[in-house]
Amino acid sequence: xxxxxxxxxRFGATQAVADVSFTVAPGDIFGLLxxxxxxxxxxxxxxxxxxxxxxxxxxxxxxxxxxxxxxxxGYLPEERGLYKDQPLESTLVYLAALKGMDEAAAxxxxxxxxxxxxxxxxRRRKIQELSKGMQQKAQIIATLLHEPDLIVIDxxxxxxxxxxxxxxxxxxxxxxARGCALIMSTHQMxxxxxxxxxxxxxxxxxxxxxxxxxxxxxxxxxxAVAVSGQGDFDGLPGVAETRHENxxxxxxxxxxxxxxxxxRALLERPGVKVERFELAEPSLDDIFVSVVQxxxxxxxxxxx
Amino acid sequence: xxxxxxxxxxxxxRTVVRRGFLNGTLAVxxxxxxxVVIAILGEIAGEDRRPVGYVDEAGRxxxxxxxxxxxxxxxxxxxQAAALDALRREExxxxxxxxxxxxxxxxxxxxYLSAPPANDVWGQFDDFxxxxxxxxxxxxxxxxxxxGPQVTMVDPVSGxxxxxxxxxxxxxxxxxxxxFFITTLSASGYLLRVVADEKENRTMEVMLTSLSxxxxxxxxxxxxxxxxxxxxxxxxxxxxxxxxxxxxxxxxLARAVVPWDxxxxxxxxxxxxxxxxxxxxxxxxxxxxxxxxxxxIVGLFNLAFLAPIFALTVILENPSxxxxxxxxxxxxxxxxxxxxxxGLGAVPFWQLAVxxxxxxxxxxxxxxxxxxxxxxxxxSYGQAVRPRTIWAALRGE
Numbered sequence: 001x002x003x004x005x006x007x008x009x010r011f012g013a014t015q016a017v018a019d020v021s022f023t024v025a026p027g028d029i030f031g032l033l034x035x036x037x038x039x040x041x042x043x044x045x046x047x048x049x050x051x052x053x054x055x056x057x058x059x060x061x062x063x064x065x066x067x068x069x070x071x072x073x074g075y076l077p078e079e080r081g082l083y084k085d086q087p088l089e090s091t092l093v094y095l096a097a098l099k100g101m102d103e104a105a106a107x108x109x110x111x112x113x114x115x116x117x118x119x120x121x122x123r124r125r126k127i128q129e130l131s132k133g134m135q136q137k138a139q140i141i142a143t144l145l146h147e148p149d150l151i152v153i154d155x156x157x158x159x160x161x162x163x164x165x166x167x168x169x170x171x172x173x174x175x176x177a178r179g180c181a182l183i184m185s186t187h188q189m190x191x192x193x194x195x196x197x198x199x200x201x202x203x204x205x206x207x208x209x210x211x212x213x214x215x216x217x218x219x220x221x222x223x224a225v226a227v228s229g230q231g232d233f234d235g236l237p238g239v240a241e242t243r244h245e246n247x248x249x250x251x252x253x254x255x256x257x258x259x260x261x262x263x264r265a266l267l268e269r270p271g272v273k274v275e276r277f278e279l280a281e282p283s284l285d286d287i288f289v290s291v292v293q294x295x296x297x298x299x300x301x302x303x304x
Numbered sequence: 305x306x307x308x309x310x311x312x313x314x315x316x317x318r319t320v321v322r323r324g325f326l327n328g329t330l331a332v333x334x335x336x337x338x339x340v341v342i343a344i345l346g347e348i349a350g351e352d353r354r355p356v357g358y359v360d361e362a363g364r365x366x367x368x369x370x371x372x373x374x375x376x377x378x379x380x381x382x383x384q385a386a387a388l389d390a391l392r393r394e395e396x397x398x399x400x401x402x403x404x405x406x407x408x409x410x411x412x413x414x415x416y417l418s419a420p421p422a423n424d425v426w427g428q429f430d431d432f433x434x435x436x437x438x439x440x441x442x443x444x445x446x447x448x449x450x451x452g453p454q455v456t457m458v459d460p461v462s463g464x465x466x467x468x469x470x471x472x473x474x475x476x477x478x479x480x481x482x483x484f485f486i487t488t489l490s491a492s493g494y495l496l497r498v499v500a501d502e503k504e505n506r507t508m509e510v511m512l513t514s515l516s517x518x519x520x521x522x523x524x525x526x527x528x529x530x531x532x533x534x535x536x537x538x539x540x541x542x543x544x545x546x547x548x549x550x551x552x553x554x555x556x557l558a559r560a561v562v563p564w565d566x567x568x569x570x571x572x573x574x575x576x577x578x579x580x581x582x583x584x585x586x587x588x589x590x591x592x593x594x595x596x597x598x599x600x601i602v603g604l605f606n607l608a609f610l611a612p613i614f615a616l617t618v619i620l621e622n623p624s625x626x627x628x629x630x631x632x633x634x635x636x637x638x639x640x641x642x643x644x645x646x647g648l649g650a651v652p653f654w655q656l657a658v659x660x661x662x663x664x665x666x667x668x669x670x671x672x673x674x675x676x677x678x679x680x681x682x683x684s685y686g687q688a689v690r691p692r693t694i695w696a697a698l699r700g701e
Contacts, residue, residue: 045509048512048513049512049513050509050512050513067515067516070513070514071514073513075509075510075513077506077509077510078506079505079506082507082510083318083507084505085318086318094310094314095510095514097310098307098310098311098511098514098515099514142510
């Protein structure tokens with residue numbers, strides 16, 4: 001459904017995106033990950049034809065993105081892209097009409113969405129009068145109302161409480177189930193683990209990880225260790241991140257770091273007593289941190 | 305419905321329900337209504353319908369004039385004492401005395417108690433007096449003398465004529481041009497705010513995943529144009545109704561005619577000027593990171609459009625002054641300068657033709673540049689597009 005090949009974009013002296021390639025198939029939830037300023041949003045904008053790439057190609061629905069193709073896309077930007085001074089209901093109907101929906105049909109379908117997301121009683125209020133969470137739910141409705149075949153969402157859980165986060169997760173899962181392709185950009189790694197089938201991690205404009213979530217995690221096994229004991233576990237060589245969780249230490253290792261070397265360093269450290277040392281399956285969070293913080297990060301790990 | 309019209313309809317609805325727009329639209333009709341009501345009330349409440357008396361010691365007047373629907377009574381008295389007694393008893397509002405040497409001096413003495421009679425009372429007595437003075441002339445001569453001189457100036461270039469009685473037709477275009485322009489300026493300022501705002505909060509990004517940039521910006525411009533025309537139409541209708549009502553009480557206003565030639569010329573200039581202004585607003589709104597900075601820059605551009613106001617004295621004193629001609633030809637100031645000059649005299653055809661062509665050309669050029677700057681602006685959220693970058697983009701680099 002989406003084929004991105006060797007995409008590149010430069011802004012002045014900054015290479016925002018360099019040689020990024022990926023594909024997304026119907027029924028996929030594809031996670032586009034990376035630190036702030038990595039090039040995710042620029043990639044999304046090129047995908048949506050908001051920017052033209054300097055080089056590379058984007059094929060959506062089997063060809064270059066035209067107006068008919070754009071109407072099959074639902075886009076949720078990170079910031080609230082709605083008319084703040086307008087009533088909620090009329091704004092959502094207008095946006096759906098711009099996507100080619102009949103206004104009467106949009107109004108009927110909207111009624112269900114508003115009820116489901118508990119916005120029914122606010123439908124005549126101006127968007128700026130809604131809370132941040134309500135605005136985010138309104139934005140999600142705007143993204144989905146016309147039943148798109150491709151959904152591109154940037155931080156979909158921003159501003160949502162745990163209950164609404166769960167509702168939105170269920171909605172995204174439903175969209176995947178009906179054969180829709182989703183591209184999701186978020187910093188909430190646990191949501192990526194729960195929802196995404198495949199991911200790409202972009203850092204400094206380069207794709208540094210790409211593949212199914214399970215494979216990525218498998219390839220990084222050994223890149224984190226769980227340690228129990230006493231003493232100072234901070235600042236060990238080869239360790240990108242140190243966390244204390246549930247009475248144990250979780251050490252995320254830098255790319256290429258040898259866990260045995262970390263163990264030796266621990267044992268040689270004065271005052272440290274190690275009671276347990278075991279390789280842990282890294283979370284996406286660990287992988288993210290180790291890849292992004294590793295000085296040798298880009299490119300060597302690009303094909304996990 | 306094509307996207308362009310859907311966006312235009314949405315933008316129109318969005319604009320006309322804004323409080324600022326409603327206030328602006330209602331301000332002129334309400335203001336006119338208040339003025340008309342005040343004028344009428346002043347006429348009715350302040351009108352002194354008591355007769356005026358006269359004493360004709362020169363033997364020129366022969367009778368009294370009875371009161372009519374629009375006329376006060378002019379009452380004859382045999383001598384000054386009787387007339388002034390009636391004035392003191394407040395039976396009369398004034399007494400005119402034609403002394404015995406009136407024929408030589410043409411002097412009339414007026415007596416009143418506290419306030420002189422209103423202008424129309426003077427006018428009625430003058431008419432009464434003149435009618436008696438010319439009574440001995442043939443009927444045709446009487447009519448011509450009583451009508452007085454009617455000077456009409458005809459411009460040899462355009463064939464347009466200007467008469468003394470048409471002063472209102474000179475004032476109206478000047479007032480209308482200001483109104484035209486303030487309306488257009490405020491609407492285009494709103495477009496700047498919309499573009500900068502939607503770029504800042506990413507609404508633009510969502511819209512561009514449904515529409516082409518041309519449909520988006522074109523639709524917004526058309527919607528605003530509709531709103532401006534609605535506002536101007538409401539002003540025009542209110543002015544017509546106000547003039548008609550006020551004309552029943554103020555004779556000068558009754559002689560006013562709708563300046564169709566002026567409206568025709570302004571219609572020709574209005575669209576390209578609106579296009580030029582909106583293109584400037586789109587370019588500024590897209591190039592700068594927020595509304596506030598946009599408004600500061602736009603203030604400079606507005607000066608270029610409002611330049612004729614600063615040259616108002618020169619234009620009014622000499623509408624053909626080289627500065628007036630320059631401002632007529634310069635695209636940003638053409639609309640307002642021609643508005644001002646139109647009521648004062650003729651604008652040579654060559655100036656109209658050249659300035660219109662220059663205006664159309666510059667509106668198209670700025671629209672083309674605005675489209676390029678808009679694309680650049682979409683690339684630079686949160687920061688201004690640098691002038692060097694704009695220049696490079698305009699040169700196609």
